[in-house]
Amino acid sequence: MTPGDRRLLGGRSPAAFLRRHWQKRPLLVRGALSGFRDLVSPDQLAGLSCEEGVESRLVLVRGGTRPFQVLPGPQDPRRLRALPTTHWTLLVQGVDRHLPAVSRLRERFRFVPDWRIDDLMVSFAPRFGTVGPHVDSYDVFLLQGLGRRRWRIQRRPDPALRPGLDLRVLRRFRPDVEWVLEPGDLLYLPPGVAHHGVALEDSLTYSIGFRAPAHADLLAAAVTHCLRAIPASRLYEDPDLRPTRQPGEIARPALQRMRSLVRRELRRLDGPAFDRCVGAHLTTPADGSPEHRAPRMTTGVLRRRLRSGTGLARSPGSRIAFVRRPAGVDLFVDGVLLPLPPRLAFAAPLLTGAPHLDRAALAPHLARPGFLPLLADLVSRGALVPARGSPRRKGRHGSRRGAGSRSRGARR
Numbered sequence: 001m002t003p004g005d006r007r008l009l010g011g012r013s014p015a016a017f018l019r020r021h022w023q024k025r026p027l028l029v030r031g032a033l034s035g036f037r038d039l040v041s042p043d044q045l046a047g048l049s050c051e052e053g054v055e056s057r058l059v060l061v062r063g064g065t066r067p068f069q070v071l072p073g074p075q076d077p078r079r080l081r082a083l084p085t086t087h088w089t090l091l092v093q094g095v096d097r098h099l100p101a102v103s104r105l106r107e108r109f110r111f112v113p114d115w116r117i118d119d120l121m122v123s124f125a126p127r128f129g130t131v132g133p134h135v136d137s138y139d140v141f142l143l144q145g146l147g148r149r150r151w152r153i154q155r156r157p158d159p160a161l162r163p164g165l166d167l168r169v170l171r172r173f174r175p176d177v178e179w180v181l182e183p184g185d186l187l188y189l190p191p192g193v194a195h196h197g198v199a200l201e202d203s204l205t206y207s208i209g210f211r212a213p214a215h216a217d218l219l220a221a222a223v224t225h226c227l228r229a230i231p232a233s234r235l236y237e238d239p240d241l242r243p244t245r246q247p248g249e250i251a252r253p254a255l256q257r258m259r260s261l262v263r264r265e266l267r268r269l270d271g272p273a274f275d276r277c278v279g280a281h282l283t284t285p286a287d288g289s290p291e292h293r294a295p296r297m298t299t300g301v302l303r304r305r306l307r308s309g310t311g312l313a314r315s316p317g318s319r320i321a322f323v324r325r326p327a328g329v330d331l332f333v334d335g336v337l338l339p340l341p342p343r344l345a346f347a348a349p350l351l352t353g354a355p356h357l358d359r360a361a362l363a364p365h366l367a368r369p370g371f372l373p374l375l376a377d378l379v380s381r382g383a384l385v386p387a388r389g390s391p392r393r394k395g396r397h398g399s400r401r402g403a404g405s406r407s408r409g410a411r412r
Helices: 003-009 014-020 042-049 077-081 100-107 215-228 252-269 272-283 299-307 347-351 359-365 371-381
Strands: 027-029 056-060 069-072 088-092 117-125 139-144 149-154 177-181 186-189 194-199 203-210 310-314 320-324 329-333 336-340 384-388
Touching: 003 014, 003 027, 042 056, 042 077, 042 088, 042 117, 100 117, 100 203, 215 252, 215 272, 252 272, 272 320, 272 329, 272 336, 299 310, 299 359, 299 371, 310 359, 320 347, 329 347, 336 371, 347 359, 347 371, 371 384
Parallel strands: none
Antiparallel strands: 027 186, 056 069, 056 088, 088 117, 117 203, 139 186, 139 203, 149 177, 149 194, 310 384, 320 329, 329 336
C-alpha cells in the first residue's frame, strides 16, 4: 500500500485495520480521499436508475402511501422529476458494474479478497433524505461525496422494528455517537452496528458493501452439489427387510440405514469437491442469472488484436476467483469451473490481479500452450473485454444526462 493509499485507512496498514476494526468496531477517517471528486452526478445516477437490469429503489420518507415507502426500479423519469425538495432517497445497486470510474474506486478496497466484495451502491438524497435507523448484516465502507450527511451510531441496538414498513427501521434508536461526513470522509461499519444517516443537503454517498455467505446458503450449495452427482435411479434398498408388527412405524433399522446413506453421500464433499462447490457458489452472479457471453472470440483474432496493442480488462460485471490444488488451479468464472492444468496455473493470479492487462503484461505468456485459447474463452464469456490503451475510459453511461432529477439510492 502506498502512502497515499494509507490515507484511506487513516494512516493504518490494511493488516492493522483488519486486526483492530474489521468486524469489531467502527472507524471514521477524515479526508480519506482528500479532494475527492464525484464519479457520477445525481442526474447520471437518476438516468441509470431508469434502466432495465439496474437494481434501484426510491425511498419516500414522506409523501408516499406510508412512511418509508419503497418504490423498486426501473424508476419512472416522470416520478423522479416530480419529487419534492426534501425527504427522499434514491439508491442504485451495483453502479460499479455500469460505470468504469466507480469500478476503479472499488479497486481501492482489494486488501479484502474479491469474493468478499459485493458491490458498490450509490445513493442520492436531498435534505432530510434517509432510510431510517437500521442494522446491516455485512461490513460496509461509506464514502461521502457531494454534500454532507449526518451519521448517528449505536453499537448495541435494540433489534425491535417499526411494524408495517417496507424497510427494517428500528423502533428504538439511541445513538452513542454522531458525526457529520463531508466530501472525502470515510466511515467503516461492521455488521450489527445500528446506524442512521440523514442528508443535510443534496448528498451523494458511495457504499462499498461486503458479503458473507450465510450458513444456510453454503449448506444448500453443498447439498445441491451432492444431488447433482446422484443418479435418479439410485434408490433406498432394504433386502434384509423383515415382517413388521407396527405398519405405521418408521423402524430404527430403516432410520439408521437412511442416516448412513446420507452421510455417505455428503462425504463426496471432502477435499476438492467441496472447494469446487464453494468456488462456484461464491462466483455465481448475485441475481443468479447465467454468465454473460460476448460474441465468440477466436484465438486468431485475439492474437492480432493483442499484437496491435490491445490489452484486456476484467469486466466489472463478472466474478472471477481461483482455488489452488496440488496439480494445477481451479478457476471460477461467474459460477463456472474452468480447471487449469499445472502449465496454466500462473494464469489465475495474473488474470485476477491487476484489473487491466496491457500488451507488456500478456506478451511473455502468449506462446505458452493453452494460454491464448484461455484468454479467447474468457473474452467470449464476457469476463474479459478488449481495452486499447489506458483503462481510464468512459463507460456507456459515462457522459449520459440523467432522467430529470429535480436538480443537479438489497443494501441500505
